[in-house]
Amino acid sequence: MRLNLTVNGEPRQADDVWEGESLLFLLRERLGLPGSKNACEQGECGSCTVYLDGTPVCSCLVAAGQAEGRAVRTVEGLAEEGDLDRVQRAFLEAGAVQCGFCTPGLIVAAHDLLARVPDPSDGEIREALAGNLCRCTGYEAILDAVRTAARR
Amino acid sequence: MTSPTGTVPTRTAEATTGRASGGVGDSPQRPDGALKVRGEFAYSSDAWHEDMLWGTTLRSPYAHARIVSIDITEALRVPGVYAVLTHADVPGANLHGLERQDQPVLAVDVVRYHGEPVALVAADHPETARRAMRRIEVGYEVLPPVSDAEQAVHGDVPALHPGGNVVRHVRVVRGDQDATADVVVRGEYQVGMQDQAFLGPESGLAMPAEDGGVDLFVATQWLHVDQQQVCIALGLPPDKVRITLAGVGGAFGGREDLSIQVHACLLALHTGKPVKMVYNREESFYGHVHRHPATLYYEHGATHEGKLVYVRSRIYLDGGAYTSSTPAVVGNAATLGVGPYDVDNVTIDCWGAYTTNPPCGAMRGFGAVQAAFAYESQMDKLAEALGLDPVEVRLRNAMSEGSVMPTGQVVDSPAPVAELLRLVRDRSLPTNGHGESVDLRAMPGGVSNTTHAENVVRGVGYALGVKNICFSEGFDDYSTARLRLQVVGGEPAVEVHTAAVEVGQGLVTIEQQIVRTELGVERVTLRPADTTIDSAGGTSASRQTYMTGGAVLAACRAVRDRVFALARAKLGPEPTGLSLVGGKIVAATGGVLADLVDVLGGNVIDETVQWRHRPTTELDPETGQGFAHVQYGFAAHRAVVDVDVELGLVKVVELACAQDVGRAMNPKALLGQIHGGSTQGLGLAVMEEIQVSDGLIRNPSFTDYLIPTILDTPPMPVDVLELADPHAPYGLRGAGEPPAISSGPAVVAAIRAATGMALTRMPVRPEHITGTDH
Numbered sequence: 001m002r003l004n005l006t007v008n009g010e011p012r013q014a015d016d017v018w019e020g021e022s023l024l025f026l027l028r029e030r031l032g033l034p035g036s037k038n039a040c041e042q043g044e045c046g047s048c049t050v051y052l053d054g055t056p057v058c059s060c061l062v063a064a065g066q067a068e069g070r071a072v073r074t075v076e077g078l079a080e081e082g083d084l085d086r087v088q089r090a091f092l093e094a095g096a097v098q099c100g101f102c103t104p105g106l107i108v109a110a111h112d113l114l115a116r117v118p119d120p121s122d123g124e125i126r127e128a129l130a131g132n133l134c135r136c137t138g139y140e141a142i143l144d145a146v147r148t149a150a151r152r
Numbered sequence: 153m154t155s156p157t158g159t160v161p162t163r164t165a166e167a168t169t170g171r172a173s174g175g176v177g178d179s180p181q182r183p184d185g186a187l188k189v190r191g192e193f194a195y196s197s198d199a200w201h202e203d204m205l206w207g208t209t210l211r212s213p214y215a216h217a218r219i220v221s222i223d224i225t226e227a228l229r230v231p232g233v234y235a236v237l238t239h240a241d242v243p244g245a246n247l248h249g250l251e252r253q254d255q256p257v258l259a260v261d262v263v264r265y266h267g268e269p270v271a272l273v274a275a276d277h278p279e280t281a282r283r284a285m286r287r288i289e290v291g292y293e294v295l296p297p298v299s300d301a302e303q304a305v306h307g308d309v310p311a312l313h314p315g316g317n318v319v320r321h322v323r324v325v326r327g328d329q330d331a332t333a334d335v336v337v338r339g340e341y342q343v344g345m346q347d348q349a350f351l352g353p354e355s356g357l358a359m360p361a362e363d364g365g366v367d368l369f370v371a372t373q374w375l376h377v378d379q380q381q382v383c384i385a386l387g388l389p390p391d392k393v394r395i396t397l398a399g400v401g402g403a404f405g406g407r408e409d410l411s412i413q414v415h416a417c418l419l420a421l422h423t424g425k426p427v428k429m430v431y432n433r434e435e436s437f438y439g440h441v442h443r444h445p446a447t448l449y450y451e452h453g454a455t456h457e458g459k460l461v462y463v464r465s466r467i468y469l470d471g472g473a474y475t476s477s478t479p480a481v482v483g484n485a486a487t488l489g490v491g492p493y494d495v496d497n498v499t500i501d502c503w504g505a506y507t508t509n510p511p512c513g514a515m516r517g518f519g520a521v522q523a524a525f526a527y528e529s530q531m532d533k534l535a536e537a538l539g540l541d542p543v544e545v546r547l548r549n550a551m552s553e554g555s556v557m558p559t560g561q562v563v564d565s566p567a568p569v570a571e572l573l574r575l576v577r578d579r580s581l582p583t584n585g586h587g588e589s590v591d592l593r594a595m596p597g598g599v600s601n602t603t604h605a606e607n608v609v610r611g612v613g614y615a616l617g618v619k620n621i622c623f624s625e626g627f628d629d630y631s632t633a634r635l636r637l638q639v640v641g642g643e644p645a646v647e648v649h650t651a652a653v654e655v656g657q658g659l660v661t662i663e664q665q666i667v668r669t670e671l672g673v674e675r676v677t678l679r680p681a682d683t684t685i686d687s688a689g690g691t692s693a694s695r696q697t698y699m700t701g702g703a704v705l706a707a708c709r710a711v712r713d714r715v716f717a718l719a720r721a722k723l724g725p726e727p728t729g730l731s732l733v734g735g736k737i738v739a740a741t742g743g744v745l746a747d748l749v750d751v752l753g754g755n756v757i758d759e760t761v762q763w764r765h766r767p768t769t770e771l772d773p774e775t776g777q778g779f780a781h782v783q784y785g786f787a788a789h790r791a792v793v794d795v796d797v798e799l800g801l802v803k804v805v806e807l808a809c810a811q812d813v814g815r816a817m818n819p820k821a822l823l824g825q826i827h828g829g830s831t832q833g834l835g836l837a838v839m840e841e842i843q844v845s846d847g848l849i850r851n852p853s854f855t856d857y858l859i860p861t862i863l864d865t866p867p868m869p870v871d872v873l874e875l876a877d878p879h880a881p882y883g884l885r886g887a888g889e890p891p892a893i894s895s896g897p898a899v900v901a902a903i904r905a906a907t908g909m910a911l912t913r914m915p916v917r918p919e920h921i922t923g924t925d926h
Contacts, residue, residue, distance in 0.1 A: 133351065
């Protein structure tokens with residue numbers, strides 16, 4: 001099938017999409033946006049988190065066809081080219097990035113949290129990020145990063 | 153200097169004076185960090201070619217079966233399929249393995265574990281490949297599984313490999329084998345099968361080359377052992393198998409063995425097209441080795457005063473179907489089997505066994521984790537028998553510099569075991585803050601709303617751990633670094649090339665820091681790791697900062713000598729004691745003699761250095777005696793838990809760690825290692841286990857195999873000691889593994905303290921706490 005959607009503000013089209021493909025596969029393999037990650041493809045790890053019409057979703061659990069005519073924003077679209085969003089900058093500075101595979105999903109989830117709750121408590125941060133698995137950091141530096149981003 | 157998450161190591165004035173910014177001891181940003189936060193870092197699963205095919209792997213649904221027939225006819229008929237391959241298509245030895253080549257690339261006549269690869273498909277779409285795979289008809293004659301490691305060693309079960317079912321037996325005997333003691337405690341302990349659960353799945357892209365060879369981009373832990381194994385399996389010389397590291401999404405030991413490497417190359421060579429392979433999470437659970445499950449029998453004898461007299465133990469590690477790194481894991485569990493304690497009389501027997509369970513091999517802590525759960529449980533049991541505090545009994549037996557290990561090895565660098573334990577003990581305890589307004593997120597059971605603090609009991613537990621650093625037992629352990637120094641765009645620039653694998657730990661940052669410190673050059677770039685340079689050894693055994701750090705340091709010295717020779721040629725003979733600081737050549741008196749740019753001119757200084765740590769020796773085959781380990785790393789943990797004793801649910805409230813690292817090369821990255829390792833130990837203590845019954849994995853998903861989320865993970869304050877090891881570069885001590893060893897036992901000890909239950913198995917399940925597991 002042919003799909004038309006908006007990705008990071010740009011109209012995009014994809015042809016020959018198989019109906020069983022996920023939005024994650026569409027982004028990664030057809031639209032050249034591999035920033036959203038494929039860690040579990042079961043909706044358990046959050047590494048594929050993107051905005052769909054402004055709501056964060058696990059793109060592995062959204063069928064590509066469900067994105068027809070809608071707006072997707074990925075980690076690649078959070079900041080202008082060459083710049084960093086405050087959450088991206090805080091993750092970098094706090095040492096919240098090790099292997100980095102969970103990072104894009106966590107950054108989108110934290111970005112969404114701070115848009116809703118400007119000054120979250122630690123409990124609110126933990127609850128908001130509980131759907132994003134990280135295996136490297138033990139989350140301490142991630143908490144630091146979100147606290148720092150909230151202050152900016 | 154205290155941060156919300158712990159104590160950052162403090163630097164002496166001497167150590168910071170004259171150092172380039174971003175040098176050793178600083179915490180500069182990762183060179184790959186900006187790419188990673190933007191989603192632009194190229195991981196192995198992001199590899200892409202417009203003409204590529206997708207490869208998939210058909211795996212055995214049985215733990216143990218004879219293959220009677222394989223029919224690929226229907227699979228080949230699926231439109232879009234380019235190749236369906238079986239063992240008959242493997243041109244080389246059809247074998248691989250880290251220590252022994254005993255694992256088929258594709259099964260021939262027998263499958264020995266659930267998930268063993270049997271056939272491969274390449275097609276134009278991953279779904280096409282999966283559909284074709286389901287049309288491959290394999291006839292199996294199911295055989296009984298061999299599920300118990302202890303039985304595999306001693307029992308009357310069929311031999312799974314020509315030499316029998318013992319992969320390795322190590323016996324360590326020291327002192328009086330008939331020693332008796334005032335107080336004796338015995339226990340039997342079990343450790344479940346833990347998964348590395350790195351987030352980036354096994355993946356890569358193989359490209360056929362015009363010379364008949366293949367170029368492979370893959371996430372791994374050791375490029376050169378991958379290359380060796382691909383060459384053996386496919387019958388190709390090393391110059392025809394060129395491997396480049398693709399971005400690695402975590403490893404923790406799980407990428408030491410091969411996954412897609414031979415398979416992708418085989419499909420690419422067969423189809424003449426680039427082939428991408430990416431496991432999904434379920435296949436990842438089948439596609440890599442796990443931490444060895446263990447059964448451990450321990451007997452500790454002590455005086456009335458609490459001094460250990462003897463330790464006797466028998467340890468059984470389930471190696472699963474193939475050898476992998478089981479021999480080395482057995483060596484570790486045996487030689488580290490009494491923990492960081494002084495004991496004169498020791499008898500340890502440790503076996504690694506073949507079974508038809510999933511193959512087990514490397515995971516962070518590598519044999520030391522299993523032993524630590526048993527010996528630390530025993531120390532708590534001994535404290536109870538003696539009426540002593542658990543910390544006190546440990547302090548009375550803590551080893552120190554000069555102590556003799558059960559192998560007879562004298563520990564010849566700092567071993568501040570007692571000091572580490574005192575550091576975690578002396579931290580203030582978190583408040584028991586379940587006042588009037590209960591925060592469910594802080595409760596056992598969390599927002600499932602299972603308790604508002606009723607039936608919740610707090611407990612505190614302690615544990616110590618010890619780990620060998622670098623490769624042991626006489627292994628020729630080396631790394632290689634190439635440095636090129638030249639003037640680029642009017643400023644001095646260094647390019648570093650190694651084959652060392654960055655898995656997230658921050659080695660790439662530390663390589664830059666070392667160059668900045670040694671050569672006074674700000675601009676340091678890293679070439680991609682690949683097999684065009686000699687081996688760096690594996691990213692394992694907490695060894696890369698020591699080994700590749702050591703190689704980069706040695707290469708810096710070689711480059712510096714050549715710079716000074718150039719300087720003398722240009723400036724005339726100068727006094728000795730020159731140094732390179734801030735892009736200038738500086739005399740011992742502190743005066744600037746010349747700009748590095750002027751001295752270099754158009755010269756390119758190019759040095760390659762192979763660097764080794766001091767040699768170790770093999771273990772004596774009868775007594776297990778020998779100078780087996782290069783270095784020991786130590787950590788201590790204190791865990792505070794809240795337990796809902798009615799439901800058996802646990803909330804870890806705080807997990808404090810103290811570790812000696814010799815030298816904190818990059819304090820921020822170091823904290824990341826300690827926090828991450830501690831969290832993996834917490835996971836093993838209370839939630840992480842691959843459920844295997846009759847050889848079958850029952851929970852291959854993140855729905856059913858649970859790793860700690862940010863809600864499961866508590867604040868983790870850290871104390872770092874920097875007591876230099878005189879044998880190591882910068883005095884550093886490998887830091888990645890020790891925090892993963894003592895954290896689990898500390899959490900279990902805390903649950904014991906809260907509940908009074910014996911808890912002889914890790915992970916602890918709710919029914920162990922409620923006593924309803926009968």
